[in-house]
Amino acid sequence: MLTQHRRALHRIPETGWAVDQTSAYVKRVLETLPCEVFSPVGNALCAYFDFGKQETVAFRSDMDGLPVTEQTGLPFASERAGFMHACGHDGHMAILLGLAQELAKRSDVPRNVLLIFEPAEETTGGARAICETGVLQKYYVNRVYGLHLWPGVEKGKVFSRAGGLMSRSCEVSVRFTGKSVHIARYKEGKDALAAAVDFIDKAYRSIGTGPGLIRFGKMVSGEVRNAVSGETVLEGSMRCLDDATYERMHKALFEIAAETERNTGCKVEVTQTAGYPPVTNDPALLREAKERFPIYDAEPTYITEDFSVYQQHVPGVFFFLGTGGTELLHSPRFDFDEGLLETGLALFLALL
Numbered sequence: 095m096l097t098q099h100r101r102a103l104h105r106i107p108e109t110g111w112a113v114d115q116t117s118a119y120v121k122r123v124l125e126t127l128p129c130e131v132f133s134p135v136g137n138a139l140c141a142y143f144d145f146g147k148q149e150t151v152a153f154r155s156d157m158d159g160l161p162v163t164e165q166t167g168l169p170f171a172s173e174r175a176g177f178m179h180a181c182g183h184d185g186h187m188a189i190l191l192g193l194a195q196e197l198a199k200r201s202d203v204p205r206n207v208l209l210i211f212e213p214a215e216e217t218t219g220g221a222r223a224i225c226e227t228g229v230l231q232k233y234y235v236n237r238v239y240g241l242h243l244w245p246g247v248e249k250g251k252v253f254s255r256a257g258g259l260m261s262r263s264c265e266v267s268v269r270f271t272g273k274s275v276h277i278a279r280y281k282e283g284k285d286a287l288a289a290a291v292d293f294i295d296k297a298y299r300s301i302g303t304g305p306g307l308i309r310f311g312k313m314v315s316g317e318v319r320n321a322v323s324g325e326t327v328l329e330g331s332m333r334c335l336d337d338a339t340y341e342r343m344h345k346a347l348f349e350i351a352a353e354t355e356r357n358t359g360c361k362v363e364v365t366q367t368a369g370y371p372p373v374t375n376d377p378a379l380l381r382e383a384k385e386r387f388p389i390y391d392a393e394p395t396y397i398t399e400d401f402s403v404y405q406q407h408v409p410g411v412f413f414f415l416g417t418g419g420t421e422l423l424h425s426p427r428f429d430f431d432e433g434l435l436e437t438g439l440a441l442f443l444a445l446l
Contacts, residue, residue: 095192095195096188096189096191096192096432096435096436096439097188097432097435099123099187099188099191099192100184100185100187100188100432100435101170102119102170103116103119103179103184103187103188104168104170104171104172104179104184105170105171105172105173106119106172106173106174107158107159107160107172107174107177107178107179107184108157108158108159108174108177109158109159109160109161109177109216109217110158110213110214110216110217110218111136111137111213111214111217111218111220112137112213113137113157113158113213114137116137116157116158116187117133117137117138117139117157117211117213120139120157120187120191120211121139123191123194123195124139124141124191124194124209127141127194127195127197127198128143128198129141129142129143129144129194129197129198129209130142130144134224134227134229135223135224135226135227136213136220136223137157137213138210138211138212138213138220138223138224139210139211140208140209140210140211140229141194141208141209142206142207142208142209142233143194143197143198143203143206143207143208143209144206145201145203145204145205145206145207146206147203147204147205147206148234149205149206149234149235149236150205150206150207150208150233150234150235150236151205151206151207151208151235151236151237151238151239151445151446152207152208152209152210152230152233152235152237152238152239152404152408153190153193153207153208153209153210153238153239153240153442153445154190154209154210154211154212154221154238154239154240154401154404155183155186155187155189155190155209155210155211155212155240156181156183156186156187156212156213156215156216156220157183157187157211157212157213157215158183158213158214158215158216158217158220159172159177159178159179159180159181159183159184159216160177160178160179160180160181160216160424161176161177162176162177162178162180162424162425162426163175163176163178163426164178164180164426165426165427166426166427166428166429168429178426180423180424180425180426180428181216181423181424181428182242182243182417182423182428182430183215185243185430185432185434185435185438186240186241186242186243186438187211188435189241189435189438189439189442190209190211190442192435192439193207193209193439193442193443194209196439196443203446204446205446206233206234207446208229208230208233208235210224210229210404212224215399215400219370219400219403220400221400221401221402221403221404222400222403225403225404225406225407230404230407230408231407235407235408236408236409237376237379237408237409237410238401238404238405238408238409238410239410239411239412239413239442239445240401240404240410240412240413241412241413241414241415241438241441241442242399242412242413242414242415243415243417243423243430243434243438244414244415244416244417245417245418245419245420245421245422245423245428246416246419246422247392247414247416247417247418248390248416248418249416249417249418249419249431249434250416250418250431250433250434250437251388251390251415251416252387252388252389252390252413252414252415252416252437252441253389253390253391253392253413253414253415253416254375254380254383254389254391254392254411254412254413254414255375255380255391255392255393255394256375256376256377256380256381257335257336257374257375257377258335258336258372258373258374258394259335259372259373259374259375259392259394259395259412260335260372260373260394260395260396260397260398260399260401260402260412261307261333261334261335261372261373261394261395261396261397261398262333262334262335262336262337262340262369262370262371262372262398262402263331263332263333263369263370263398264331264332264340264366264367264368264369265329265330265331265366265367265369266308266310266328266329266330266331266332266347266364266365266366267327267328267329267330267364267365267366268290268293268310268327268328268330268351268362268363268364268365269325269326269327269361269362269363269365270286270287270289270290270293270325270326270327270328270354270358270360270361270362271286271324271325271360271361271363272284272285272286272289272322272323272324272325272326272358272359272360272361273322273324274316274317274321274322274323274324274325275321275322276320276321276322277320277321277322280322283322283324284322284324284358284359284360285322285323285358285360286315286316286322286323286324286325286326286360287315287316287322287323287326288323288358289326289354289358289360289362290313290315290326290328292354292357292358293328293350293351293354293362294310294328296350296353296354297310297346297347297350300346300350301332301343301346301347301350305334305335305339306332306333306334306335306339306340306342306343307331307332307333307334307396308330308331308332308333308343308347309330309331310328310329310330311329311330311331312328312329312330313326313327313328313329314326314327315327332344332347332366333396333398334372335372335394335396336372336374337371337372344366347364348364351363351364369398370398370399370400370402370403371402371403371405371406372402373398373399373401373402373405373412374402374405375405375410375411375412376405376409376410376411378409379409379410379411380411383411383444383445386444386445387440387441387444387445389413392414399412413441415434415437415438415441417430417431417434418431
């Protein structure tokens with residue numbers, strides 16, 4: 095059944111909040127089971143299994159695919175040209191649907207169970223909109239779990255760590271406004287390109303050497319080769335594993351901007367997005383999980399995940415389920431051994 099769900103969902107990848115077919119498939123499965131099925135917002139879906147307890151445990155799966163053209167050659171490959179489940183969310187949904195079907199057979203579960211199927215994890219982040227509905231409070235959720243299929247770590251093993259597991263992130267844009275003149279008269283101008291280069295050098299040396307990461311992947315500057323650039327725009331990303339480090343990096347970024355303004359005469363404007371918080375696992379819940387299931391120590395990563403938003407409301411733990419030496423996530427050739435779905439289900443059943 096897990097494989098059947100995964101393959102059916104793999105054929106119909108959708109992106110963002112527009113997961114109409116995906117949501118309809120999940121809903122059809124859930125509506126055959128003894129649970130309350132509802133949509134807290136948009137195409138998000140929840141299934142609530144009431145076992146008459148005072149507390150509830152939540153499990154979350156993401157639902158959306160990616161704008162990637164599949165190159166796996168699988169017999170159940172994407173039927174939507176230009177779209178693919180290249181990040182394993184089809185597998186995550188299959189595991190959660192399997193959990194729902196197992197819950198339907200049980201009456202001895204120590205907590206009520208809320209299953210959350212979240213759209214838009216890859217884009218705007220569906221977790222925040224779901225949490226803002228108050229659904230966690232309404233159903234007395236006091237812990238939340240999630241997992242991600244994870245290439246590059248041992249196949250079939252589950253990994254996690256207490257504290258920071260995945261990065262806080264924000265997108266950074268920096269605009270430098272100078273004065274363009276012919277390069278023969280460069281001393282009369284204000285070189286926005288040189289200011290940007292100076293800014294990058296200082297940012298990489300002072301911010302990027304600590305427990306955090308800042309890098310700029312895009313620079314747009316100038317009009318012609320023989321004129322000093324009058325405007326330069328940098329676009330990049332800043333990431334770290336805890337809020338204290340983020341505040342230090344944020345402060346340093348604006349100090350470097352002010353210093354660059356003083357040294358170059360160019361106006362420097364820094365803007366940042368809110369981004370995702372860091373995925374920070376609750377140590378007590380992780381200790382409890384390790385008593386019930388073999389969990390190995392994970393290395394922290396600067397990749398982001400909006401599962402962190404649920405953890406701002408209730409304690410939670412996020413896990414990596416190793417896929418071994420597969421293609422990396424977001425690759426058009428990403429695939430995984432479907433036997434891993436059973437491992438993911440066994441983990442979730444142990445956490446009940």
